[in-house]
Amino acid sequence: MKINYVVKRKIDLILICFIFIQLGHAQKTDEEQIKAIYNTALTKGKSYDWLNYLSNQIGGRLSGSIQAQRAVNYTKQQLDSIGLDNVWLQPVMVPKWVRGTPEFAYFETSPGVTTNIPIVALGGSVPTPPTGVKSELIEVRAIEELAELGEEKIKGKIVFYNRPMDPTQINTFSAYSGCVDQRYAGAMEAAKYGALGVIVRSMNLRLDDYPHTGSMSYGDVPENKRIPAAAISTNAAELLSTTLKLNPSIQFYFKQNCKQYADVESYNVIGEITGSTYPKEVMVVGGHLDSWDLGDGSHDDGAGCVQSMEVLNLIKETGYKPKRTIRVVLFMNEENGLRGGTEYAKVAESKSEMHIFALESDSGGFTPRGFTFDGPDSSLEKIKSWQGLFEPYLVHMFKKGGSGADIGPLKNENIMLAGLRPDSQRYFDYHHAENDTFEHVNKRELELGAASMTSLIYLVDKYGLTLEN
Structure with missing residues (x-):
């Protein structure tokens, strides 16, 4: 009987410790959570290594090419490895043009x-x-x-x-x-x-x-x-x-x-963490997996893809449990057709999915400056109330504007679309050219962009976008 009592006491102590740990997570302030996101991105992030493989082992990923298919296989494998709730490929027919x-x-x-x-x-x-x-x-x-x-x-x-x-x-x-x-x-x-x-x-x-x-x-x-x-x-x-x-x-x-061939099958790569409270409310973060064939597409848009993948990785690494379903989508065929974005929106509508927020990174992997938003003014008013949380990271340009081509087909009167806005002064030095290569991406700038995106996703998930929430 004495042994059972000691065992019971140990179990009670373990349960108490577990409860306190959980309470500690629950009581973390927004400032603390965002700091944890940035610290994790800058010390244990995976985005730069992912981009290194995409750029240097696969290369340019023109829609319909072997390299595009290799990128599909690689990114799906990496999303599987970080332990998401669901990872899948969404078929889409894309044009095949060869230089x-x-x-x-x-x-x-x-x-x-x-x-x-x-x-x-x-x-x-x-x-x-x-x-x-x-x-x-x-x-x-x-x-x-x-x-x-x-x-x-x-x-x-x-x-x-x-x-x-x-x-x-x-x-x-x-x-x-x-x-x-x-x-x-x-x-x-x-x-x-x-x-x-x-x-x-x-x-x-x-x-x-x-x-x-x-x-x-x-x-x-x-x-x-x-x-x-x-x-x-x-x-x-x-x-x-x-x-x-x-x-x-x-x-x-x-x-x-050059020559245009018949359309071929490719895929959007999708992974998600299912929301704990509102699983039917979907938030999307993404970039486009295809690129032009001259360089290796590091800035356009390998950077946006690995940053979007990193968002879900950072959410898991920092122990945050999202209320809403957070979905990463690596869209195929933005460059010469927008087929991936169009197909994703079509399937979402056919399934009556409720998308409340979508964020795209497709402006290069440079130093993040803020975000632009396209959606209801009431939602934008609420988002702007969070600007102060981004000031310590110099990422506090929040204004009305465009979002991203791939998430554009999701637009309706209720959803808020957003785009990460890095410093753009060097972007067109590399855009669609032979020198859009891995060595022109700065590791720290890339990681800061991923952390900024994750922080915004965290706030939208925690508070929602209606003024009542």
Whole structure:
């Protein structure tokens, strides 16, 4: 009997200790929880190692490629390893465009006198004829100039779009938005006037020798009327423009071998922690797993993917038990189709899932500055009341604005969409270019971004987004 009494006392003491530990967790202040999140991210985070593997062992992950499938397999395996409640693959059909052999271009100032320039095909472009395209150039700064020039001056020539990003825009994404139409719709519009092809100044604020690819569209232009489209580096654009002023009759030559295949099956990678109190209320955090094929997609958007995975890892590592279901989604095919984001929203609607919040990281792995929000003003008012908690980490820019392309299809009158906003000044040096590689991501900046995202997810989960909560 005495032994049983001693055993009982030990069991009681263990239970008491367990209760106090649990109470300690329950009584942790927001400041303490957020500090724990940042400390864990900076000392025991996994995001940088995950990105290292994605970038250096897998590489560029263009939709429909073998590398994209390897990324799907790897990230699912890593989500399985951190002990989530559910991990699965969501099928989605994606376009398969292949660049082919390296592109080549030069301009000729007089017979036999040529200067090679860096060039890459735009994603979705048709190839040139096997022997390439060679013709005079006509330089424009805007698509609207085509109508002024008319078919007489454009037919049989290569249109050179040379509108630079506006350097006076402090928000570099605004500068990008101000000139990306020439890349996306330039070929579609030039084809209407009989152009043989188009070349576009890269979307880059810096003068360098890296051409930047990106998506483009032919709209409703018939296949037999489509013309090849490519981007040249900013240094090449400056040189070409100056040379044209001196010699308007120079000849430009380029050759590319890209090809569009039939759609293939790929996947969104999804994992979740089920909410303890409101499991049917879903919060999404994500990035896009596909990238362009020139570099290894470290900033766009490997960084956003590993940061989103890290959110769930940090929640588990810090011992926080979420009330609501927190779901990480690694979307496929943001770059040239947005199929993953569209399919995810479609499936969510078919299952009548209730999404209350979605956060995307797709602006690079640079130093986090804050968040932008797209949703009800009442929810934004509540979120802004948390700004002070982020001030010690210098991440307190909270304002109305855009969120992310992949979570956009989820938009309705009730959900709040959000985007992580890192410092954007260097982003377009690497965006869609050969130098978007792992060595250009700073480990600490990447980890601070993941911690910032986790902290916001924690607050939304704990307090909800209605003023009554």
